[in-house]
Amino acid sequence: MSELPSEVQSWIGQVRYEEETEFDVERGYIFTTCSSVQNGNPLFWDDQVAQELTGGPIAPPTMLSVWFRPHHWAPGRTKPLQPLQVHFDLKEKLDLPEAIMTDNEIVFAEPVRPGDRLRTRQILRSVSDPKTTKLGKGRFWVIEVEYLNQRDELVGRESYTGFGYRRSEA
Amino acid sequence: MSAERHMLTIDQVKAGDVVPAFTVDVSATTVVLGALASRDWRPMHHDKDFAVQRNGVKDIFLNTPAQAAWFERYITDWTGPAGRLGRMKFRMKDSVFAGDRMVFRGVVEQVETDATGCSWVDVALSLKVGEKLVTSCAARVAIPANASDNPWKRRGENWKP
Known part of the structure; x- marks a missing residue:
């Protein structure tokens, strides 16, 4: 059984990639997301309903991760930034070229509203011993992401389980 | 519009209730x-050649946030807009590919009111x-206890999903 590299071991429990989203939460993306899944919930389309229920417009709770995904390109950027960078760091350090997400748990706190500017931070919680699945041989890992708004209120906490692997040869 | 909107309240739900199935091509x-x-x-998620040749799968497939958005839509279609998601945990055993027909189903597992008075449905x-x-x-979703209740008003110690 191969040992976990010490550098990766040191990442477990460490807060990494504390960052602010690249743009304020805005309604265009809220409408685009609702449209993409034909979500007609009037809370997101009808300002009167939003005012009555939530004191004004909010984003669908499951959009939490949308706000911290970086632009594919930005001026001066020499290579694309990756969302959930810890996931990609693990792929690189463990030499596992492919990866999928298997589990995702989201706990929702304060609603996210247009104009909010969110901060996130990533914490690697665990990395498994090597495992073999139908996809190939690799490792599972769990990454937690916390989301705070500009008032330091927790808006959500998300946990991802990923499986990084090298494809089995046919 | 708002006066006539659909609102599921806790007295209308019990363990074993079935959420109407929902199909998407x-x-x-x-x-x-x-x-x-x-x-x-x-x-x-947009390049079929990449999905087939690099990932070894048959086509492009739904990403995780899109699946979450579809689940949210399915849940709140059932609860109405006063339903407030507290927690979702999902496990992807396979992928949903272009060309698939996906069918969502749900069963109420538990109905409870917590110490703060918030009414919860576990589905x-x-x-x-x-x-x-x-x-x-x-999924754990808060729904109103009655027509005058609103889970969205809960904050801080009164919101414990």
């Missing part, structure tokens, strides 16, 4: 819409393609 456009809406630029949800279970999801 997934096209390449569905997959790409979901990926772009969630700002996921990775090629396996076991599934997303199947044919007979294959693709994703299972456990």
Whole structure:
């Protein structure tokens, strides 16, 4: 059984990639997301309903991760930034070229509203011993992401389980 | 519009209740819409050649946030807009590909009121393609105790999902 590299071991429990989203939460993306899944919930389309229920417009709770995904390109950027960078760091350090997400748990706190500017931070919680699945041989890992708004209120906490692997040869 | 909106209250729900099934035919456009809406630029969600040749799968497939958005839509179609998601946990056992027909189903597992007076429904949800279970999801959603209650008003110590 191969040992976990010490550098990766040191990442477990460490807060990494504390960052602010690249743009304020805005309604265009809220409408685009609702449209993409034909979500007609009037809370997101009808300002009167939003005012009555939530004191004004909010984003669908499951959009939490949308706000911290970086632009594919930005001026001066020499290579694309990756969302959930810890996931990609693990792929690189463990030499596992492919990866999928298997589990995702989201706990929702304060609603996210247009104009909010969110901060996130990533914490690697665990990395498994090597495992073999139908996809190939690799490792599972769990990454937690916390989301705070500009008032330091927790808006959500998300946990991802990923499986990084090298494809089995046919 | 708001006066007539659908609102599920806790007295209307009990363990064992079935959430009406919901079917979606997934096209390449569905997959790409979901990926772009969630700002996921990775090629396996828009480039079939990449998905087939690099990932070894049959086509482009829905990304995680898009699946979450579909589950949210399914849940709040049932509860109405006063339903407030507290927690979702889902496990993806396989992928939903362009060309698949996905079917969402749900069963109420538990109904309870917590110490703060918030009414909760725990729902076991599934997303199947044919007979294959693709994703299972456990959702905890707050719904009004009565017509004058509003889970969205809860904050801080009064919101414990």
